[in-house]
C-alpha cells in the first residue's frame with residue numbers, strides 16, 4: 593500500500609535507506625561478517641569469466657556490478673542486454689558463470705538466454721527481488737534483493753538493492769580468494785544508507801531543479817565519466833520512461849565525437865561529478881557544452897565540489913557512489929513527470945514486467 597504517498601515511485605525512493613539496512617542484515621552472519629552460500633562462492637571461484645545478462649535498469653545495475661566484481665574480486669566480467677544475447681552471442685570462455693539480474697525474475701528476454709545457456713550446460717545465478725520467480729526457479733542459484741515489492745513501473749529501490757547485493761557478492765568472493773578489500777563494506781553501506789536519508793530530506797531542491805530545467809524542454813542529456821557514465825544512462829532511462837522527455841546518457845569524452853552537435857541554446861545537461869580522477873575532465877566537458885548554449889546542472893560529491901555545482905551529494909566510498917548519485921536522478925525524473933502531468937506510476941506503453949520477447 594502506498595499509504596500517505598501520492599505515488600508508489602516516491603514511496604519506493606524513500607524506502608531505499610531501509611532497504612540498504614535490511615540487505616546488510618540479511619547478508620550478515622552472527623559475527624557481523626557478510627556471507628554468501630558456499631555453493632555460490634564455489635561457482636564464482638570455479639569460473640574464469642562472468643556473463644551478466646539483464647534488461648533496462650537491471651542492465652544498468654550490471655554495468656556497475658562489473659566494476660565491483662572486477663575491482664574487488666578480480667574476475668573478468670562481461671555485461672550483455674538479454675534481448676541481444678541470443679543472436680549476438682560472444683565467444684564464451686572455458687568456464688563461464690551466468691548472472692541474471694532481474695527485479696521481477698520474469699523478464700522473457702532474460703529467460704530465453706537462461707534456457708539457451710542451460711542447454712549448453714553452463715551454471716547460472718539469478719539476482720532477483722522475487723523469491724520463486726521463473727528465473728530464480730530455473731537458475732542453479734539465487735540471491736535475493738530483500739527490497740520489498742516494487743510496484744511503480746520505474747525501477748528505483750530495486751536498482752540500489754541490486755548494486756548493494758552485487759557489492760556484497762564481490763566482497764565475499766574477494767575474501768574467499770584471499771584478495772584484500774581495503775574497506776569495510778558493512779560500514780560503507782551504512783554510510784550509503786545515511787547519505788540516502790540526507791537526499792530524502794532534500795526533495796524541494798530536486799523539485800526545483802526539475803521545474804527549472806525540465807518543465808518545458810524537449811530533451812535532456814546526462815554526462816559522466818567512469819562509473820558516473822553508467823548512472824547517467826540510468827538517469828536518462830528514468831527520465832524518458834516517466835516524463836517522456838527525450839533523454840540520453842553520454843560518456844563525457846564521447847561528446848566531441850558527435851553528440852555535442854545536439855546541444856542548442858538552453859538544452860539541459862545534467863553532469864555527474866563523483867569521481868576524483870575524472871573531476872577535471874568532466875568539468876571540461878561542461879564548459880564545452882556551456883559554450884554551445886547548454887543549461888548545465890552539475891551534481892557533484894562532497895569534497896569534489898565547486899561553486900558552480902547545483903547539488904552536492906554527501907561523501908561515500910568512491911566505488912559506491914552510484915548507490916547515492918542515482919537518487920537525485922530518480923527524484924528529478926519523478927518531479928519532471930509530475931510537473932508535466934504524466935502518470936508517474938504507470939507510464940504509457942510500458943508494463944512492470946515484460947513477459948513477452
Ligand code: M6R
Pocket residue numbers: 647648649650693694695696697698699702745746747748829830833944945946
Ligand atoms: O524485472 P526486470 O529487472 O528483469 O526488468 C527489466 C526491465 O524491464 C526494467 O528494469 C525496466 O527497464 C524498468 N521499467 C526501468 O525503470
